Amino acid sequence: MTALQAFLKAQKEIWLRRGIVGFLYVFNVLMAAILTLPIGGRLDRLANKELANHLIDGFAVDYVIEYFQKYGDSFQAIIAMLIGVGLFYVLTNTFLAGGILGVLSREKRFRLRPFLHESANLFGRFVRLLFLSLVVLILLYFVFRLAVLSPLKNLADSANPDVRFQLQLLSILLVLLLIGFWNMLFDYAKIAIHSRDIGSVFVGFFSSMRFALRHPLQTIGLYFLNYLIVAALFVLYLVLENQFSNTTAVSTYGLLAVQQLFILSRLWMKTSFFASQQVFYFDRHPEEAIQLAWE
Amino acid sequence: MLGYLRLGCALMAVCAPLAVAQAQTTIFREPLSPRLANYHIRVTLNDTNKTIQGQLRLTWTNPSDDVIPDLRFHLYYNAFSNAKSTFIRENMGSAPWAPDNGWGWMDIRRIAVRGRDVTDSLRFIAPDDGNADDRTVAQVMLPQPVQPRETLEVDIEFFAKIPRNHVRTGWWGEDFFFMAQWFPKIGVYEPPGMRFVPKDAPRGQWNCHQFHANTEFYADFGVYDVEITLPQKYVVATTGIIEREVEHADGSKTVVAHAEDVHDFAWLADASVLDYSDAWENPKTGQRVAIRLLLQPGHDIAKDNYFESAKATLAYFDEWLGPYAYPYPLLTIVDPQPGSGAGGMEYPTLITGMMVYPAAVLTRERLRMVETVTIHELGHQYWYGMVANNEFEEAFLDEGFNTYSENRIGDDLYGRVGSLIDFWGFRASLESVRRMGYVTGEGQRDARVADPTFAALNGSNFAYNKWSLALKTLEHYLGRETFDRIMRIYFQRWRFRHPSRNDFIAVANEVARQDLNWFFDSVLLGDGVIDYGIARVRSAPVSLFERGPDTTQASGADSLEASAVDSLSASDTLTAVSDTAKADTEATDTAVAEKPKLYYHDIVIRRIGEVAFPVEVLIRFEDGTEKRKRWDGRSRLHRFTFTYPSRLDRVVIDPDYKVPLDVNWLNNSWTRPNEQFKRKYRWKWFFWMQSILALLATIS
Numbered sequence: 001m002t003a004l005q006a007f008l009k010a011q012k013e014i015w016l017r018r019g020i021v022g023f024l025y026v027f028n029v030l031m032a033a034i035l036t037l038p039i040g041g042r043l044d045r046l047a048n049k050e051l052a053n054h055l056i057d058g059f060a061v062d063y064v065i066e067y068f069q070k071y072g073d074s075f076q077a078i079i080a081m082l083i084g085v086g087l088f089y090v091l092t093n094t095f096l097a098g099g100i101l102g103v104l105s106r107e108k109r110f111r112l113r114p115f116l117h118e119s120a121n122l123f124g125r126f127v128r129l130l131f132l133s134l135v136v137l138i139l140l141y142f143v144f145r146l147a148v149l150s151p152l153k154n155l156a157d158s159a160n161p162d163v164r165f166q167l168q169l170l171s172i173l174l175v176l177l178l179i180g181f182w183n184m185l186f187d188y189a190k191i192a193i194h195s196r197d198i199g200s201v202f203v204g205f206f207s208s209m210r211f212a213l214r215h216p217l218q219t220i221g222l223y224f225l226n227y228l229i230v231a232a233l234f235v236l237y238l239v240l241e242n243q244f245s246n247t248t249a250v251s252t253y254g255l256l257a258v259q260q261l262f263i264l265s266r267l268w269m270k271t272s273f274f275a276s277q278q279v280f281y282f283d284r285h286p287e288e289a290i291q292l293a294w295e
Numbered sequence: 296m297l298g299y300l301r302l303g304c305a306l307m308a309v310c311a312p313l314a315v316a317q318a319q320t321t322i323f324r325e326p327l328s329p330r331l332a333n334y335h336i337r338v339t340l341n342d343t344n345k346t347i348q349g350q351l352r353l354t355w356t357n358p359s360d361d362v363i364p365d366l367r368f369h370l371y372y373n374a375f376s377n378a379k380s381t382f383i384r385e386n387m388g389s390a391p392w393a394p395d396n397g398w399g400w401m402d403i404r405r406i407a408v409r410g411r412d413v414t415d416s417l418r419f420i421a422p423d424d425g426n427a428d429d430r431t432v433a434q435v436m437l438p439q440p441v442q443p444r445e446t447l448e449v450d451i452e453f454f455a456k457i458p459r460n461h462v463r464t465g466w467w468g469e470d471f472f473f474m475a476q477w478f479p480k481i482g483v484y485e486p487p488g489m490r491f492v493p494k495d496a497p498r499g500q501w502n503c504h505q506f507h508a509n510t511e512f513y514a515d516f517g518v519y520d521v522e523i524t525l526p527q528k529y530v531v532a533t534t535g536i537i538e539r540e541v542e543h544a545d546g547s548k549t550v551v552a553h554a555e556d557v558h559d560f561a562w563l564a565d566a567s568v569l570d571y572s573d574a575w576e577n578p579k580t581g582q583r584v585a586i587r588l589l590l591q592p593g594h595d596i597a598k599d600n601y602f603e604s605a606k607a608t609l610a611y612f613d614e615w616l617g618p619y620a621y622p623y624p625l626l627t628i629v630d631p632q633p634g635s636g637a638g639g640m641e642y643p644t645l646i647t648g649m650m651v652y653p654a655a656v657l658t659r660e661r662l663r664m665v666e667t668v669t670i671h672e673l674g675h676q677y678w679y680g681m682v683a684n685n686e687f688e689e690a691f692l693d694e695g696f697n698t699y700s701e702n703r704i705g706d707d708l709y710g711r712v713g714s715l716i717d718f719w720g721f722r723a724s725l726e727s728v729r730r731m732g733y734v735t736g737e738g739q740r741d742a743r744v745a746d747p748t749f750a751a752l753n754g755s756n757f758a759y760n761k762w763s764l765a766l767k768t769l770e771h772y773l774g775r776e777t778f779d780r781i782m783r784i785y786f787q788r789w790r791f792r793h794p795s796r797n798d799f800i801a802v803a804n805e806v807a808r809q810d811l812n813w814f815f816d817s818v819l820l821g822d823g824v825i826d827y828g829i830a831r832v833r834s835a836p837v838s839l840f841e842r843g844p845d846t847t848q849a850s851g852a853d854s855l856e857a858s859a860v861d862s863l864s865a866s867d868t869l870t871a872v873s874d875t876a877k878a879d880t881e882a883t884d885t886a887v888a889e890k891p892k893l894y895y896h897d898i899v900i901r902r903i904g905e906v907a908f909p910v911e912v913l914i915r916f917e918d919g920t921e922k923r924k925r926w927d928g929r930s931r932l933h934r935f936t937f938t939y940p941s942r943l944d945r946v947v948i949d950p951d952y953k954v955p956l957d958v959n960w961l962n963n964s965w966t967r968p969n970e971q972f973k974r975k976y977r978w979k980w981f982f983w984m985q986s987i988l989a990l991l992a993t994i995s
């Protein structure tokens with residue numbers, strides 16, 4: 001099975017269990033709504049100033065900075081709230097990752113009970129895996145900086161400006177690739193822990209390393225296929241956003257519809273990362289895919 | 296004054312071509328300046344050791360009737376000679392400088408006056424702070440004092456270690472040298488009556504400050520003949536014009552440069568730079584200014600941006616300050632090596648631009664870095680270069696005037712709204728960025744001018760931001776025509792003469808034919824700010840209102856600051872102006888027929904800042920009728936009342952943004968709540984939150 005085949009098969013699998021995406025979306029909306037509530041009062045206080053008229057047809061940088069200078073302190077509470085809700089959101093998503101993998105591999109349709117059951121089952125291990133992944137990311141970054149980024153920077157410093165610019169872009173690209181690779185390793189770790197019910201996150205992590213290194217082209221190809229589609233969606237969104245003048249109610253709600261489609265598609269892609277990599281993993285380890293007997 | 300200028304300039308068209316073969320070029324037939332300090336310098340660059348060795352003959356004229364016992368010189372490079380110099384000490388507070396092997400210094404090996412060796416009498420002085428470790432000012436006592444109006448010759452042999460590029464002078468990388476403040480430079484002797492030396496003072500004084508962390512320069516005008524010997528691989532650009540280059544058998548060459556009526560001389564030696572030329576021509580006067588651009592390889596995409604913005608700026612000043620405002624035959628623009636720190640600086644007839652990779656490539660035409668820096672540095676030619684005030688003491692006379700000019704030219708060339716940034720809906724004009732700096736920056740309330748600039752740590756907020764906004768405010772107050780007449784007369788009367796702020800104020804009062812001292816006293820010398828705000832807006836149907844004002848908050852009327860007003864009005868007396876009868880009869884009459892319901896409007900505005908400045912207040916009703924009221928802004932509170940058959944739509948103080956010095960524009964307006972705004976930003980925020988959360992979740 002090639003990366004592309006795995007990806008396509010995964011899309012079908014998600015469609016059959018689209019409730020997963022629906023659940024993620026509802027949760028995203030709820031959390032974002034909580035973060036939006038305290039803004040209302042501030043907007044009310046600004047709405048009867050001329051600033052409001054300026055902000056309608058563009059982002060007037062000078063006014064906004066002035067606003068934050070004068071009233072920025074009151075945003076500290078919102079930022080604290082954002083950090084709190086963000087942390088809760090990350091943990092909850094870590095919790096739901098087990099459910100996503102479980103429903104995709106064991107259920108024909110999305111059902112809430114097994115979804116949450118599987119989530120709870122794996123939560124402890126996945127949280128530990130999250131911490132491990134952060135430690136690994138820091139280590140990986142330092143090694144990467146020493147081995148790749150610093151030599152590249154030295155090269156750039158002595159190069160002519162044209163080449164320097166390209167080298168700078170290259171190093172940004174390489175960091176993005178590194179983050180992608182890291183993220184991929186821990187996706188497979190989750191998949192392995194889930195399918196083989198491994199108790200130790202270290203064992204899970206090393207078995208995922210082994211798996212990724214055994215099929216480097218296919219795993220990386222599959223990951224970045226998903227990655228590219230996310231990037232394409234983002235660009236598409238920016239293009240669409242530019243079409244809305246945002247000065248009338250119709251355009252505000254029109255844009256909102258586009259935004260919600262964008263968020264939905266991002267959450268779909270989040271599921272697609274898990275689904276396609278799990279499909280690919282089971283293709284290479286069919287013995288672990290016994291749960292898919294119904295297929 | 297214009298007469299001799301025209302004559303000189305007519306000649307320039309002939310002189311403009313570079314590398315003239317004659318030994319002695321004359322740029323101006325008649326001197327434009329007093330030419331008190333004239334230099335003939337021979338200098339050799341050792342690019343491996345990063346040193347220069349030079350011989351200098353200074354021909355200096357005593358401008359006063361004083362007998363002067365000593366001479367004073369700036370040795371700017373010594374600011375980088377050790378960590379105890381005043382420059383480094385002052386810098387440590389904000390930005391520590393780790394010079395590594397980048398130290399620089401300057402040694403006077405021999406100095407002779409009128410042919411007599413006076414090297415032994417040379418000593419370092421620290422007139423500003425008494426710092427015994429500072430060696431940026433040298434004094435020599437003369438065996439025979441300088442006689443009144445005497446012209447004498449000073450011969451100096453000097454040797455200098457070039458610092459690694461810092462404050463826009465020095466070496467960078469292997470083969471880049473930007474040379475400024477690289478030779479011993481005589482201070483300015485100020486006779487009685489000049490700048491702040493009283494007319495009746497018994498004698499004048501040396502003005503020769505140490506090099507400080509926050510200062511630029513001050514020097515007399517003169518003629519420079521400079522011969523630079525260096526390896527042939529270097530492309531050289533200089534202040535003035537390059538007369539010729541002579542190649543030697545040992546692989547070196549000598550570049551001979553000549554400049555007239557300038558007060559400094561800078562040069563560039565860069566082995567990899569590209570050399571382009573173009574010219575600006577004024578069809579009206581026939582003037583032609585050659586423009587030479589030294590561009591880094593790979594910066595070609597910015598070439599036209601440099602040339603076009605320079606030409607537009609030359610044209611603008613010519614139109615604004617008078618024909619031949621830029622009298623020199625050549626303008627040199629240096630695009631320095633990135634990282635060299637040499638970008639964005641002005642020297643006579645030579646400026647350095649700035650191109651930032653990769654931002655410049657990604658944001659071309661949207662973030663006008665190259666253009667606006669070029670406009671700014673070129674603008675300095677008129678203020679720093681020709682009006683040439685003392686930058687140590689009154690930096691604002693240069694930077695403030697120049698920033699005002701830059702903002703104005705930017706508006707003119709690229710539009711009022713997004714002259715600096717116009718990027719994905721983010722728009723900012725040059726002026727708005729300055730205003731942002733002023734409003735949010737430190738030192739907003741400091742009376743900068745009371746202290747010399749070099750003592751001021753946050754002086755830049757005053758010099759660049761506040762003063763450019765103050766000039767804009769004054770322009771709006773007087774009208775552009777009068778204001779431009781002031782600027783033109785100030786420029787033409789004071790160029791090549793080192794004016795002080797008092798000279799500008801005198802021109803302003805004279806040309807505007809009014810006493811503007813109240814403005815300068817409060818904005819220039821005072822530490823107060825301008826801030827006006829809406830204190831209270833109430834409107835209600837007349838019938839309702841008559842039952843008593845406290846129960847009659849009109850729907851949507853702002854009560855945000857009402858309590859403040861109520862407490863204030865207990866002690867302060869409202870300047871009540873009832874406009875009901877006189878101003879609104881007309882409008883009332885027409886509207887009454889169809890809409891008999893009358894509204895009573897009660898508007899109170901407040902002076903929050905200490906500085907009083909006249910402001911306009913726009914009052915708009917829902918039927919579209921607008922009223923504009925002027926208020927002298929003196930009292931603490933001011934009240935407008937109206938009876939009018941339509942509800943209020945908005946009240947805006949300074950609706951045309953004529954007072955950019957107002958430190959808070961947020962409190963300047965009251966409008967009917969904008970529902971679209973709330974809707975737009977509520978959903979925008981919601982989406983931002985959704986996106987941030989979705990992004991965070993990628994790690995889980």
Ligand SMILES: [Zn+2]
Pocket residue numbers: 671675694697
């Ligand atoms: Zn400047």
